[in-house]
Amino acid sequence: MIRAAATLSSVLLLLGISGCSVYSGAVNTFGPDKPVSDLAVNTDGELMLSKEPPPFCPAPVADSFEEVDQAMPAAPIYKQLYFIFDSDELTEQSRRDAEAIYQAVLERDAPEVLVTGHTDTSGSVKLNDALSKRRAEAVREDLIEIGVKPDTIRTFHKGESEPLIDTGDGVKELRNRRVEINVR
Amino acid sequence: MHPARKLCLSLAMILAPAFAMAEPIATIKKLSGDVSIIRGADTLPASLGARVHQHDRISTSAQGRIGLLFDDDSRLAAGPGSSLSLSNYSYDRHTRTGAIDVQVDEGTVSVIAGRVAEHNPDALNVSYPAASAVAIRGNTFSVKVDNSKKEGND
Structure with a gap:
């Protein structure tokens, strides 16, 4: 009897020490x-x-939420794609990034894509307005080409009015020649 | 307070509930099984890509599941046999402030706070009956409400 109690208490002690x-x-x-x-x-x-x-202790509460977790939507994606100077062509690196983003769009249920075109401050405001629009349209066309439904893509353009890097007027800056893409 | 401003404010307070009724606040991004959206006196079947509104009540069947993406990037998932209501939602995309109140009456619901909670952790408020199992895993808040007897509600 005493021995059983001793065994039990040492088991309890061990459980306590394990920290679970x-x-x-x-x-x-x-x-x-x-x-x-x-x-x-x-x-x-x-x-x-x-x-x-976790290798040491199981997380028991998590199990009862497994089913609800399957219905959790994926987090929205926010990415920048950069362009060659005075063009609506993506840089080589951004072309690769774009592939990955486009793929992510296709993998989603009920995807929506928001595309916002921007330019750097080199060139006139009017030209840059048109250029930022062309950049957004170029990404939109790429998306449609790989099979994204046109009515789920919304495009915006901001010209040189919202630079990522504040450079002052008339400055070529790669990081400002961009589209911001938001996948939801 | 300036009298004109006071008038504006009181007008806004009178009109706000009227506008709030029809305001879309989130998009259905995941859906399986039968899920109903109860909007005022109407019961609508949930469909992928559709918008849900403030004050909507969501009810999932025994095999139903739904996932919502709110306009501030908050996310909510409801498992089978759940009943919840989106009792309050506001989000200003310029100031990135707002609030989400979700009331869970039955079933399992998980919520991941978005931009509303970026500067104010109290902006997300999930209410549920007292005797419920709650878990916080990473950035996910989950609650399981076993409400078959409708006891312990408060």
Whole structure:
């Protein structure tokens, strides 16, 4: 009898030491698809986030929400695509980025795409207005070509009025020659 | 307060509820099984890509699931056998402020706060009956309401 009690209490003690009773109630600041950690702020190097379940303790609460998680929409995508000077042609790097974004659009249920064209401050306001419109239209046409429904794409153009980098007038700046693309 | 401003404000307060009724606030991005949107006296079948409005009530069948993307990028998912209402929503895309109030009466619901909570964590408010299981995983707030007896509601 005493021996059984001793065994039981040592099992309970072990469970306590393992920390599992603490884990399940703890708040983990790593998100499933948008990892935001308080730790990252103080870390210099690249942060690797494990996608595996925690090795020490199971997370029992998560199981009952598995079904609802399947209905959670994917987070919207916000990306910039950059253009060659005075043209509606994407830079080589951006052309590759565009492929990945277009693919993401096709993989979504009921996708909507918002495309906003911009220019740098080199050239007249009027020319830049037209150029930013052409850039947005070029991305729109690419999207339609790969099979995105035209009525789910909305285009806007801002000319040189909303630079990403504040340069003053008459400055060529790659980072301002862009479309902002928002996939929802 | 300036009298003209006061008048504007009181006018806005009188008119606001009238406009608020029909305001679309989110888009249906995920859907499976039967899901109903209850809007005033109407019950509409949910469809992918359709907009939901403030004050809409959402009801999922035993196999139904729905996922919403709000205009501020907040996201909500409801599992089978759920009933919830989007009791309040406001979002100003210029100031990036607003509020979301969701009332969960039954089932399982997960919410990920978007821009409304960027500068104000209190902007997202999920209410649910007292005896419910709540979990916070990463940026996801989840609640499971077992409400078969309708007890413990408050």
